[in-house]
Amino acid sequence: xxxxxSGGGLVQAGGSLRVSCAAAGRAFSLYAMGWxxxxxxxxxxxxxxxTWSGGSTLYADSVKGxxxxxxxxxxxxxxxxxxxxxxxDTARYYxxxxxxxxxxxxxxxxxxxxxxxxxxxxx
Numbered sequence: 001x002x003x004x005x006s007g008g009g010l011v012q013a014g015g016s017l018r019v020s021c022a023a024a025g026r027a028f029s030l031y032a033m034g035w036x037x038x039x040x041x042x043x044x045x046x047x048x049x050x051t052w053s054g055g056s057t058l059y060a061d062s063v064k065g066x067x068x069x070x071x072x073x074x075x076x077x078x079x080x081x082x083x084x085x086x087x088x089d090t091a092r093y094y095x096x097x098x099x100x101x102x103x104x105x106x107x108x109x110x111x112x113x114x115x116x117x118x119x120x121x122x123x
Contacts, residue, residue: 001025003114005095010120020079021095032100033078037091046105058103085121092116
């Protein structure tokens with residue numbers, strides 16, 4: 001299983017970014033996908049998760065109402081649309097895939113991880 005994240009960058013507070021994760025190698029309909037982030041000096045934290053069918057989603061309270069996760073099954077891609085970004089959203093964002101039939105905010109539930117993409121929000 002290979003996960004390739006892209007789409008990070010530098011944006012001003014209040015702006016928007018979309019990060020995506022291209023998946024290859026398995027029948028991803030069996031997987032749930034998660035987004036986590038890690039800022040320098042801080043622990044990795046859960047951001048959002050979705051089942052490949054898109055039927056179930058989950059968000060951290062800190063991003064609820066600002067971020068939206070989605071899948072494109074034809075392209076084997078999961079995306080995270082981030083709106084109204086805040087400086088505290090600055091982190092490296094990682095996508096992950098877990099062979100579970102539910103969304104989860106627990107990192108150990110995910111078996112495969114991408115290399116991450118940097119998101120920086122300036123004030």
